[in-house]
Amino acid sequence: MDINEQIFKALANDSRLKILKWLRRPEVFATDEVPVANINYMVENYGGVCATLIVAKTKLAQSTVSAYLKQLVQVDLLISERHDKWTYYRRNEKQIDCLVKYLEE
Numbered sequence: 001m002d003i004n005e006q007i008f009k010a011l012a013n014d015s016r017l018k019i020l021k022w023l024r025r026p027e028v029f030a031t032d033e034v035p036v037a038n039i040n041y042m043v044e045n046y047g048g049v050c051a052t053l054i055v056a057k058t059k060l061a062q063s064t065v066s067a068y069l070k071q072l073v074q075v076d077l078l079i080s081e082r083h084d085k086w087t088y089y090r091r092n093e094k095q096i097d098c099l100v101k102y103l104e105e
Contacts, residue, residue: 007075015058016068020077023091029053047081048090
C-alpha cells in the first residue's frame, strides 16, 4: 500500500479527520479549566496540543485516541513531540500541502 492509500485510510475515520481539523486551530481545545492562553503556551513551548486535551475533546477512550494519533503520525499528517511524560501533537503542514497538491493533479 502506498503512502497516499495509507493517508486516505487514516482520513476515512471521522474522529481522525476531526482531530486533524481541530489541530488546525488549537484554540478549539480550550475549556473553562484550560483557557486559550494555556493552549497557546503549549503550542509555543511544547510544539503542539497535549494528548490529554485531544482525548477530552473527542470524548473517546484514551486507548482509542492514542491509536488514532499513532496512525496519523505514521502517515506523517501529525508530528508528535514528547516532553517528560506528556506528548504534544501538531499538524504536519508540509505533508498536508503535499496531499492537497496530489489531489489537485
